[in-house]
Amino acid sequence: MTHVAIDGGRVHVTSDAPLAAPATSAGRYVVDGVIREITTQGTGFFDVLVAAEGLAPTEDYQVRGGALRLGRTVHVDPATGSERVDTTAVWDAGDGSLALTTSDLDTEQVLALLDRLDLRPGPEGLAVLPAGGIGWHDAPQLVKELPGIGLLEVLPLSAEVSGSLPSWPGTPVAGGELYRDEVAPGVPFVVLVTETARVNVLPDDDGIEAATAGATELLVEWERAS
């Protein structure tokens, strides 16, 4: 199974586990000195947010060949009673969408941001490339669920990502080297390091042993965009 990551890279995942689940990709961009996170996923994401997250639709636009829909979510701090209003903007190109949640940008600023990005929709997914003075903050990632194994967080193997790896060799497996780490004390996860990617395997209900067994057979390649 191949997915297009937000940076345009093609992520190839091979596993005995079912691969049909869609993937989500996330990137953090530096926009005028502020870090903004954008995600890409399949089409119809706005309706998912309305149904699952209680997003209240407010506005919609036709822009750059896609539909931009905006909605509001009000978060109330139970301790202080203070409210924070988030605006979520989803631009849907028909075969993929991008989403941005903000509490400080108004509609026209969201439109301006969208106008600056290099949007590349395609049948395999949507790439959102920095342009117009916008840059990457750090490595993008792609998230995909593999039933029976867990949630995969895939990052391209850059110098920055490599620097976060242990200095000692991991256990050799089919796809590279395997390590075990902890998200928090007593909450283990598995790290698979391939030639092109770091894959964090967060166990699902089947536990760390199933995640480890699945990661042993897992092949992941992050093919960078040319």
Next chain:
Amino acid sequence: MTLTATLLLLTWMALIVLGFALAGLLSRVHRLEQQVAGAAPAPAGAGAGGPPVGVTAPSVPGLNLEGGAVLLFADRECGSCRRVLPAVAAAAGPGRPVHVLWSGPRPTTVDDATGVVHHEEAGAAYAAFGVRAAPWLVAVDAAGTTAASGAAGSEDRALALLDAVGPTDAGEADR
């Protein structure tokens, strides 16, 4: 020189060096404060498209802006373009026609209405006004100057833009 005198001398030298370092740091902070204060904030919507307010509206063949008008840039694919149109037409008032500028063909589901002029395939108007998103509303006053310009993806936003402009002279006379 005694040990005490040497230590005292070294302490004074360290204090002097620290003083220079502190002065340099304060100077740097002062310069940064000046830069922050001098940086004009970007106007709301800068870069989103559409003309700024207070400029002469561009001339587009077939688009008569004499006496003032409301321009609603629309696209057949956007639902809000159709939803805001009746409210905009009602709020524009007499003496201020609403020109609906469709980026492509006009949807068959949009009926004619008094005071509303539809323009199909209005790409030239989009380009002239720098509009890149629909619906976008521009109000032009009787002097041919843009009086409002902004994203109008909901009825509330469209009406807020018209509220900021106020009624036309003809509308005032009718009251």
